[in-house]
Amino acid sequence: MKANYGYMDGSGDYFITIDTDKCVECETRACVAACPANLFVIEEDDWDDLVALIAQDKRKSVKYDCAPCKPVTDRPPLPCMAECPFDAIEHSW
Amino acid sequence: MITVGIDAGAKNIKITFLKDGEVIATGISPSGFDQNAASEALMNETLAKVGLTHSDVDVICSTGAGRKVVPGAKHVLTEVSAMARGSLFLRPDVRTVIDVGAEEGRAIRCNEAGKVEDFAVNEKCAAGSGAFTEAMARALEVSLEELGKLSLTSSASVPMNAQCAVFAESEVISLLHASTPKQDIAKAIHDAIASRIMSMCRRVGINPAIMLVGGVARNVGFVQSLRTAMEEEVFVPDNPEFVGSLGAALIAADREVETATA
Known part of the structure; x- marks a missing residue:
């Protein structure tokens, strides 16, 4: 399942997508430590799978929380995506 | 049991x-x-x-x-799982569930087995939720029920440029001052919400059959606008x-x- 966490407003779409079918295979959970804004948490979903998701209190501010990792020029790889061994994380912006 | x-x-x-x-x-x-x-x-x-x-x-x-x-x-x-399960119970061939509630909108795509494959929730922007229709009904000085019915009597396409519930209200006031008929404004409001919901649905992908659930599915004007935007039949259950x-x-x-x- 692809879980899209975030929002859209007048300025654009701001979603972090987690492919839970890939995420459930992960043992390292490296995204949690990699994110400087502590966006990722590991929780059991409705299907009893232990997967990464975006913390409830961060879902309405991903545009701003992710901004330090997304400089306008010389953008480095995003830490969460770079650390994910299963390429399960995508950003929509 | x-x-x-x-x-x-x-x-x-x-x-x-x-x-x-x-x-x-x-x-x-x-x-x-x-x-x-x-x-x-x-x-x-x-x-x-x-x-x-x-x-x-x-x-x-x-x-x-x-x-x-x-x-x-x-x-x-x-x-997500509750809406998907309920919708598939009511209509087993449903593959896309759109839930528009008072404060948030949600799009869910399921596979043939009923498993959720993709979902997106918009819980921040009021422009794609029931709260928006309530605010707009107040601005037009009609009831929510009237707003939906009014919309059905219009065939005009009045663009609403504002992407935000707050700015949209100012736009509605401007349209009223420009003597735009209320029914055309009502249709513009529903078209704007449908456009927001469509955008979210595109993120998860749209597979027929499509079911619209949540309280806003009772708004006949919005249902019509969503059907037009989707170019597909949108099913609404009896008690969405x-x-x-x-x-x-x-x-x-x-x-x-x-x-x-x-």
Whole structure:
């Protein structure tokens, strides 16, 4: 399942997508430590799978929380995506 | 076996009683400031309506924005799985579920087996939710029901440029001052919400059959605008606001059966 966490407003779409079918295979959970804004948490979903998701209190501010990792020029790889061994994380912006 | 699904929404709490796969009672009440107390009051009221007591209920499953505060809930589910389960129960060929509630919109894509493949929730922007229609109805000085019906009488296409509920209200006022007919403004409002919802649906992908659930599905103007935007038939069940609580009650029953047979 692809879980899209975030929002859209007048300025654009701001979603972090987690492919839970890939995420459930992960043992390292490296995204949690990699994110400087502590966006990722590991929780059991409705299907009893232990997967990464975006913390409830961060879902309405991903545009701003992710901004330090997304400089306008010389953008480095995003830490969460770079650390994910299963390429399960995508950003929509 | 009697299972109860409680959908503690942002504006209303919905409850569905299920006995051996059949709905035996439903109820709805405002969420108010205390969802815990409101859920308990609605539970007691519905129990009395069908002549049951708490001890007759096998299991309670909660969902919705206030799902974590529902008293006595053995299972706590997100709206995604509850809406998907409820929609597939009502129409097994549904592959895309669109839920538009008071405060948020949600698009869910399922596969042939009923498994959720992709979902997106927009819980920040009011421009794609029921709160937007309420604000716009106030601006037009009509009731919510009238707003939907008015919209159906218009064939004009008035663009609403504002992407935000607050700015859209100013735009509605400007259109009123420019003597734009109310029905054309009503249609523009519903077209704007449909456009926001469409954008979210594109994120998850749209597969027919499509079902629209949640309280806003009662707005005939919005349903028509969404059908036009989607260029597909959009099915609306008889009681769209109860699909979440129905799904929760069904999942509770599924889990009890799984536990009993394990």
